[in-house]
Amino acid sequence: MMSGKKGIVFLLAALMALVTASAVVSDGSDASPGMATGSAGEFKDGKDGTITFLVNNDTGGEIEATFKVYVDIAYGDITESTAANVTMTQTLADGQNTVKISFSMGDGDHTVTVTASSDDATFDAGANHFTLNISVAKSIWSNVTTYLALIAIILIVVIAAFYYIRTKPKAAPSTTFTELEEKKKAEKPEEPARKSVGTERRRYNSKANDSAAKTEESKPAPVQVEEKKKAASFTELEEEKKTSKPSDSSKKIKYVSSRRK
Numbered sequence: 001m002m003s004g005k006k007g008i009v010f011l012l013a014a015l016m017a018l019v020t021a022s023a024v025v026s027d028g029s030d031a032s033p034g035m036a037t038g039s040a041g042e043f044k045d046g047k048d049g050t051i052t053f054l055v056n057n058d059t060g061g062e063i064e065a066t067f068k069v070y071v072d073i074a075y076g077d078i079t080e081s082t083a084a085n086v087t088m089t090q091t092l093a094d095g096q097n098t099v100k101i102s103f104s105m106g107d108g109d110h111t112v113t114v115t116a117s118s119d120d121a122t123f124d125a126g127a128n129h130f131t132l133n134i135s136v137a138k139s140i141w142s143n144v145t146t147y148l149a150l151i152a153i154i155l156i157v158v159i160a161a162f163y164y165i166r167t168k169p170k171a172a173p174s175t176t177f178t179e180l181e182e183k184k185k186a187e188k189p190e191e192p193a194r195k196s197v198g199t200e201r202r203r204y205n206s207k208a209n210d211s212a213a214k215t216e217e218s219k220p221a222p223v224q225v226e227e228k229k230k231a232a233s234f235t236e237l238e239e240e241k242k243t244s245k246p247s248d249s250s251k252k253i254k255y256v257s258s259r260r261k
Contacts (some may be wrong), residue, residue: 001150019080022123023154031058031059031060032059032122032124033056033057033059033065033118033121033123033124033127034053034055034056034123034126034128035053035054035056035116035128035130036053036054036055036127036129036130037055037125037132038052038053038054038099038114039051039053039132040132043104043105043134043135043136043137044137044139045048045105045107045137045138045139046104046108046139047139048103048104048133049102049103049105049147050100050102051069051101051102051132052098053099053114053130054096055092055096055097055099056094056095056096057093057096057097057121059093059094059121059261060094062091062093062094063091063092063118063120063121064090064091064092064118065090065091065092065116065123066088066089066090066117067088067090068084068086068087068088068114068115069084069085069087069088069101069103069117069118070082070084070085070112071110071111071112072107072111072112073113073209074111074131075113075115075129075131078113078115080228085103094120101114105134105136107138107139109134109135109136110135110136111132111134112131112133112134113129113130114126114129114130114131114132115129124196126258
């Protein structure tokens, strides 16, 4: 009787051990990591942006997870042969982990899909991916190489044109015969103006008049007697002549006296 009771107790203890062991194994196998929807930082054309998200690892130990980023590809269109734009591997500690992935995209609106997988554990089907809509602003330096090449080409053209203009001989403009004659006259030095004969005569007469005037000024003043003669009238002059002329009677007397001798 006692042996029968011992056998029942032993059987119950064995069953309890099996149940506990199965429960422990079940808890470990059912644990699966998962990630929450992340957020995107500022993305600019030509510059890296960053996506940040949380991953919960409740496996009870470290696992190595692989994260892939697909740009403008929906999750349902992803296959094993689809190439990812970014692939990153990170070791996840037990508990909650923060993951950051940095990459760049061209300007415009993009749909970004992030997936997670691990060889150490299976991510939960509802928490192994998420999708973000990201707008990338255009940067003025996105095509800096192209801009520099264009600037270099423009400088080369400008320098070549400047050198050509400086070294090219200046072509004489097409001119008419009349314009050429006028140009020759303008370039010819001006001759001194010739003095006309009339001008020389006027200058000679002017000099002669000046010398005559000086001669007249140098002559002595006339005697007052002459001035009186000039001032006398015709009658006075006649009387003066009669007075100075000898009479006929005196002539006759002289003649007679000569014969008597």
